[in-house]
Amino acid sequence: MTEHPEVGTRVQRTSTTLADGRELIYFDDSEPYLSGAARREVVDERPLDGRPTAGTMRLDALTGDWVSIADHRQNRTFMPPAGECPLCPTGGGTMPSEIPAHEYDVVVFENRFPSFATESTATGSSDDPLLGNAPALGRCEVVCFTSDHGASFSSLSPARARTVVDVWADRTLELSALDAVEDVFIFENRGEEIGVTLHHPHGQIYAYPFVPARTAALLRQATEHHRKTGRLLGADLLAAELEAGSRVVIKGAHWTAYVPYAARWPLEVHLVPKRDVPDLVALDDDERDELAEVYLDLLHRLDRYYEGPDGAPIDLPYIAGWHQAPVRQGREVSRLHLQVMSILRAPGRLKYLAGSESGVGAWVNDVSPEAVAARLREVG
Numbered sequence: 001m002t003e004h005p006e007v008g009t010r011v012q013r014t015s016t017t018l019a020d021g022r023e024l025i026y027f028d029d030s031e032p033y034l035s036g037a038a039r040r041e042v043v044d045e046r047p048l049d050g051r052p053t054a055g056t057m058r059l060d061a062l063t064g065d066w067v068s069i070a071d072h073r074q075n076r077t078f079m080p081p082a083g084e085c086p087l088c089p090t091g092g093g094t095m096p097s098e099i100p101a102h103e104y105d106v107v108v109f110e111n112r113f114p115s116f117a118t119e120s121t122a123t124g125s126s127d128d129p130l131l132g133n134a135p136a137l138g139r140c141e142v143v144c145f146t147s148d149h150g151a152s153f154s155s156l157s158p159a160r161a162r163t164v165v166d167v168w169a170d171r172t173l174e175l176s177a178l179d180a181v182e183d184v185f186i187f188e189n190r191g192e193e194i195g196v197t198l199h200h201p202h203g204q205i206y207a208y209p210f211v212p213a214r215t216a217a218l219l220r221q222a223t224e225h226h227r228k229t230g231r232l233l234g235a236d237l238l239a240a241e242l243e244a245g246s247r248v249v250i251k252g253a254h255w256t257a258y259v260p261y262a263a264r265w266p267l268e269v270h271l272v273p274k275r276d277v278p279d280l281v282a283l284d285d286d287e288r289d290e291l292a293e294v295y296l297d298l299l300h301r302l303d304r305y306y307e308g309p310d311g312a313p314i315d316l317p318y319i320a321g322w323h324q325a326p327v328r329q330g331r332e333v334s335r336l337h338l339q340v341m342s343i344l345r346a347p348g349r350l351k352y353l354a355g356s357e358s359g360v361g362a363w364v365n366d367v368s369p370e371a372v373a374a375r376l377r378e379v380g
């Protein structure tokens, strides 16, 4: 029995502390780390302020949604020059980065500018129920997929992608155990069009002290389906998509990728497990192995979806997010799935979330989901 069952013995897991008290965890999957020849203690000697604390979140009385007011984030790092990347290893004559080591495989650390944090100094609450607020307790983490600044998730080896799957599961297990946390969302933003402020290949994890609006909507639908039919929505929906067939992009032994019937985004794909599992922790080894391969296959197709004027493929700007069951409710009816979406509707043309989408949440998609699926099959 290992202390951290999600990463097994294939990955060397080393937890350490940054200068301001934030946790940083190395997940090493290559020699010489596995033999113990590397990962000597490297101390973060930067003169940092104290450990970041939680801001406040306010309840929007009109919608019932929580909004995190994180005004300290205005000062966060924005598009640093390449030599000052905070996600590259320290060394090589550059400034000390967030990662003290001179090399790493995969690393996770607490965000220096978090929207949610484990400790709060927030004071002052309102007695007025229409002006509800609470400390923004939770945790925000950054996941660096590789130390190679110029890489991307899609350029990772299958073995490295598999390590990242284990890391996601490890973080889901640990963050779900925090008292304040109700929902763990793992995501990656890729591309300047999506608002990425750091080019180094990385993703993020938000552990929220509430169930976010979309997660709540998914849970509501799954619960209602189960009440009416006694069956699980995730399983029935996958069966319906497989039977229709026209939107299926990749069909593996354990995973299926399809363009959803009611896709909202110009380019949207869901990657779903065959088995009913609430979260990444519940995936077995075979499912994790195939996930790494199928996800890389999907990302390669997405990067070949559009061609520039010279016929060269365009690196797709995308958001990829793992929908997991909330930590404390609805786990028996929720099913894990990945949603990958892009606002690029043609080379050089973005879909803006304008009046209808931003104003009332009513989506209009100009692209047929079946046509998107056909193109993604073609570029496989």
Ligand SMILES: [Zn+2]
Pocket (backbone or CB within 6 Å): 085, 086, 087, 088, 148, 149, 200
């Ligand atoms: Zn970098």
